[in-house]
Amino acid sequence: MPTLIDEARTARENAVAPFSKFKVGAALRTKAGKIYRGCNVENCTYGLTVCAERVALLSALAAGERDFTSIAVVTQSEEPSTPCGPCRQLMWEYCGDIDVTLANLAGQTIEYKLSDLFPHPFSFCIE
Ligand code: THU
Numbered sequence: 001m002p003t004l005i006d007e008a009r010t011a012r013e014n015a016v017a018p019f020s021k022f023k024v025g026a027a028l029r030t031k032a033g034k035i036y037r038g039c040n041v042e043n044c045t046y047g048l049t050v051c052a053e054r055v056a057l058l059s060a061l062a063a064g065e066r067d068f069t070s071i072a073v074v075t076q077s078e079e080p081s082t083p084c085g086p087c088r089q090l091m092w093e094y095c096g097d098i099d100v101t102l103a104n105l106a107g108q109t110i111e112y113k114l115s116d117l118f119p120h121p122f123s124f125c126i127e
Pocket of ligand 1: 020022039040052084
């Protein structure tokens with residue numbers, strides 16, 4: 001059975017990154033064990049680019065999912081790359097303090113809780 005990192009690696013293969021050439025894959029696991037994949041999708045205005053983490057999260061939310069346990073993110077960087085600020089905010093709002101596994105193609109991995117990466121969240125709307 002593929003690991004969450006394997007799923008993120010597979011997701012990365014569909015990345016649309018003609019501008020940055022930086023392909024990212026994400027795989028988000030629900031509490032029930034279902035996995036939603038996402039990849040970054042760039043756009044010629046640049047500003048409309050959507051990150052892999054957000055594609056995975058929005059796809060899961062659109063499918064009706066609300067409970068998540070973990071996300072894996074795979075990049076080609078020398079060190080596993082951390083999610084951008086807006087993705088951290090959205091993950092916090094919709095996933096809470098999930099496990100975040102960052103990996104690169106060389107097989108290096110780093111494990112965090114989202115609260116390690118996003119320690120002082122804006123969360124007035126979260127009960
Ligand atoms: N990117 C992601 O997909 N996730 C992140 O957390 C950071 C950045 C994408 C956006 C863009 O397509 C490329 O990586 C370079 O910034």
